[in-house]
Amino acid sequence: MLGEFKEYRSRLGLIVLLLGVVGVLLSAVEADAQDKMSVKVQQEFRITLPENPSTGFKWEARFNGDFLVLQSRKYVSAGTGRMGGGGLAVFSFLPLKQGETSLVFRYKRPWENGATRERSIHLSITE
Numbered sequence: 001m002l003g004e005f006k007e008y009r010s011r012l013g014l015i016v017l018l019l020g021v022v023g024v025l026l027s028a029v030e031a032d033a034q035d036k037m038s039v040k041v042q043q044e045f046r047i048t049l050p051e052n053p054s055t056g057f058k059w060e061a062r063f064n065g066d067f068l069v070l071q072s073r074k075y076v077s078a079g080t081g082r083m084g085g086g087g088l089a090v091f092s093f094l095p096l097k098q099g100e101t102s103l104v105f106r107y108k109r110p111w112e113n114g115a116t117r118e119r120s121i122h123l124s125i126t127e
Contacts, residue, residue: 038124044071044094049105049119051075052086056109057116059089067101067125069094095125 039045049059053075061070071092078087093103101123106115 035120036122036124038126039095041095041098041125041127044092047091047093047103047105047121049089049091049107050086051089051107052084054084054086056111057107058110059091060106060108060110060115061091062104062106063093064101067096067099067123068103069096095123098125098127100124 037045047061051057051059061073063070071094072090073092074090076088076090078085091105103121103123105119105121107117107119108115
């Protein structure tokens with residue numbers, strides 16, 4: 001039991017460190033939540049959201065391609081080694097031009113129409 005606690009604490013520390021390295025952490029807590037961010041043209045930024053694809057749910061990003069390019073989208077496992085354990089969805093974006101736009105993330109199963117959670121981020125893109 002003590003060994004499991006030490007392993008859990010060690011993995012938790014690694015996850016916290018990973019979050020600090022990854023960049024911006026936004027936790028999806030409730031539907032219709034809105035955040036604001038300022039980013040710079042041609043300066044990549046990341047959005048990290050908790051995800052558990054073993055349940056079929058994944059974050060889907062919607063954005064205006066005139067303002068943003070999705071550089072990458074990857075999943076980082078929490079590394080618990082347990083079946084069904086969650087992790088993080090990491091989205092990397094590159095702002096293309098100055099202006100105001102929004103990013104909308106929907107947590108949903110690909111075969112279903114509705115989302116269980118939605119997260120909106122209003123972006124101010126500056127030079």
